[in-house]
Amino acid sequence: MSPGHLTHVPDQRFDEFLLAAGALTPERPAVVEYAEGTVRTTTFRELQDSAARYAAELDRYGLDIGDRVMIVSDMSAQAVALLLACAARGLPFVPVSPEAPPERRATIAELAEPALCLTAASCDATAAPGATPVGQGSFGPEGIRVPHPPVPGARRRRALAPTDTAYIIFTSGTTGRPKGVVMSHRAVVSFYRGMLAERIVGADDRVASTSPLQFDFSLLDLGLALGSGAALVPVPRPLLRWPTRFLKVLRATGATQVNGVPSIWRQVLRHVPEQLAELPDLRGVLFCGEEFPTSELRHLQRLRPRMRLVNCYGATESMAASFADVPRPLPEETRRLPIGQGHTGAELLLVGEDGTVIEEAGTVGEMYLRSPALFSGYWADPGASAAALVPDPVEPRSGQRVFRTGDLACRGDDGELYFCGRNDSQVQIRGNRVELNEVQRRLLEFPGVTEAAALVVESPGQEPELAAFVVFDEEARPADESDVVAFCLRSMPAYMAPSLMRVTDALPVNQHGKTDHRKLVASLASA
Numbered sequence: 001m002s003p004g005h006l007t008h009v010p011d012q013r014f015d016e017f018l019l020a021a022g023a024l025t026p027e028r029p030a031v032v033e034y035a036e037g038t039v040r041t042t043t044f045r046e047l048q049d050s051a052a053r054y055a056a057e058l059d060r061y062g063l064d065i066g067d068r069v070m071i072v073s074d075m076s077a078q079a080v081a082l083l084l085a086c087a088a089r090g091l092p093f094v095p096v097s098p099e100a101p102p103e104r105r106a107t108i109a110e111l112a113e114p115a116l117c118l119t120a121a122s123c124d125a126t127a128a129p130g131a132t133p134v135g136q137g138s139f140g141p142e143g144i145r146v147p148h149p150p151v152p153g154a155r156r157r158r159a160l161a162p163t164d165t166a167y168i169i170f171t172s173g174t175t176g177r178p179k180g181v182v183m184s185h186r187a188v189v190s191f192y193r194g195m196l197a198e199r200i201v202g203a204d205d206r207v208a209s210t211s212p213l214q215f216d217f218s219l220l221d222l223g224l225a226l227g228s229g230a231a232l233v234p235v236p237r238p239l240l241r242w243p244t245r246f247l248k249v250l251r252a253t254g255a256t257q258v259n260g261v262p263s264i265w266r267q268v269l270r271h272v273p274e275q276l277a278e279l280p281d282l283r284g285v286l287f288c289g290e291e292f293p294t295s296e297l298r299h300l301q302r303l304r305p306r307m308r309l310v311n312c313y314g315a316t317e318s319m320a321a322s323f324a325d326v327p328r329p330l331p332e333e334t335r336r337l338p339i340g341q342g343h344t345g346a347e348l349l350l351v352g353e354d355g356t357v358i359e360e361a362g363t364v365g366e367m368y369l370r371s372p373a374l375f376s377g378y379w380a381d382p383g384a385s386a387a388a389l390v391p392d393p394v395e396p397r398s399g400q401r402v403f404r405t406g407d408l409a410c411r412g413d414d415g416e417l418y419f420c421g422r423n424d425s426q427v428q429i430r431g432n433r434v435e436l437n438e439v440q441r442r443l444l445e446f447p448g449v450t451e452a453a454a455l456v457v458e459s460p461g462q463e464p465e466l467a468a469f470v471v472f473d474e475e476a477r478p479a480d481e482s483d484v485v486a487f488c489l490r491s492m493p494a495y496m497a498p499s500l501m502r503v504t505d506a507l508p509v510n511q512h513g514k515t516d517h518r519k520l521v522a523s524l525a526s527a
């Protein structure tokens with residue numbers, strides 16, 4: 001966008017944006033689903049009708065603008081219709097994956113206090129422990145069923161504003177409690193518009209989505225597909241683990257674009273590269289969430305040299321921040337991928353420890369994001385919100401807030417930004433955010449554990465792994481390592497549970513008295 005030139009486009013709700021392009025072509029496919037060998041298509045007209053039916057059913061419960069609806073489901077045509085219905089009624093949706101353990105769902109419900117918790121009729125997620133039946137229900141092709149509906153409260157709102165909340169995504173939090181990222185209709189639609197300016201897909205594309213609904217990557221895929229008048233192809237999560245079945249879904253649905261974290265390609269590249277090379281329709285891949293190992297990226301490029309590869313960088317606090325095409329072919333000397341400088345309408349700044357903006361190439365700084373797509377704040381956490389949404393370092397007097405990403409980067413000679421890691425204890429496991437402090441706190445809750453450490457172990461060509469070390473009280477009988485892992489899995493998603501667990505007599509400390517992570521990692525090698 002040229003400086004000073006703002007095109008006037010009226011604010012749209014999340015659902016209005018997503019249905020606008022398809023309204024011009026109502027008979028075209030909006031969602032293409034694959035189940036047990038059959039492909040089922042939902043047109044834009046059918047999707048709009050389903051959303052309208054769900055919205056009318058939601059009206060029965062007398063909910064007010066801002067009342068939350070927790071949705072436990074994988075991505076599907078029905079789930080998309082329900083997201084659209086909630087948005088049309090100003091009801092913030094809180095997406096939770098059926099894979100999330102019941103205790104995690106209970107924690108999110110405790111924090112978000114949803115008026116309704118609707119579970120997809122097709123999924124057998126067990127009820128969260130201690131959940132009261134009020135507001136618990138299901139949704140599916142037959143509609144919404146809530147056996148014990150909530151009693152309507154007094155209405156406090158008259159009309160929805162663009163700054164009202166479209167959704168809240170709960171992600172790993174440093175305090176050991178999930179953090180709720182609150183995204184407004186204006187923020188999400190601003191991001192979607194910035195993303196569409198990158199021309200990643202067109203109306204004839206079919207965008208395969210491989211992320212769970214509770215990961216905002218799935219919402220990016222939804223906006224990229226429907227916003228472009230293209231079709232969304234939800235890839236059934238269980239099939240992702242089988243490379244041949246994953247490719248079979250792509251072939252059967254005619255997917256032309258595949259979005260996902262880098263690790264979804266690992267097994268395909270390892271076991272069935274020739275099948276990937278032969279896929280007839282695939283012409284684009286977008287990845288995000290963590291760095292794509294350059295060796296694997298080169299392999300992918302060799303197999304499909306004409307395919308466009310887009311590196312998407314960003315955090316849930318703005319859905320994403322930038323897009324950068326991977327150079328084709330990737331030069332041999334390339335060690336780091338460019339992440340771009342901010343999508344259309346957004347700007348990534350590099351800021352030094354002294355708070356000044358860094359312009360020169362080669363100097364590492366922390367990325368701050370200026371964007372209309374910034375989140376409203378963390379749910380019920382004004383302190384964390386104020387620490388993340390800070391005064392504009394270029395002109396603090398303006399009152400404009402920018403997002404402190406916690407990510408380090410440096411500018412190349414080409415002016416491009418290159419990711420250089422984090423400045424805190426947040427790590428990415430298979431593209432998912434993990435706060436090591438949250439894992440550590442959970443380990444310390446295990447009966448008898450007196451000390452705990454969680455860290456990430458990285459080895460070339462392998463996925464980063466979570467390692468954990470626990471020390472038991474002398475009087476306590478040390479538990480089996482597997483019991484400690486199971487204890488973590490009860491309250492956290494699988495990607496947050498340590499895959500390397502060690503019971504040890506003591507944690508080594510360095511000269512500052514801090515846990516010596518290097519020695520812990522070395523102890524794994526010697527074991």
Ligand SMILES: Nc1ncnc2c1ncn2[C@@H]1O[C@H](COS(=O)(=O)NC(=O)C[C@H](N)c2ccccc2)[C@@H](O)[C@H]1O
Pocket residue numbers: 171216217218220287288289290291292311312313314315316317319320321339405407419421422428431432433
């Ligand atoms: N392309 C990258 N290279 C390298 N490190 C990265 C990259 N994309 C994120 N990250 C890292 O992941 C962190 C964000 O983690 S997160 O909040 O869980 N969100 C995500 O990972 C997904 C993110 N919301 C998203 C959703 C949809 C499309 C793009 C991005 C960033 O702060 C970075 O540290």
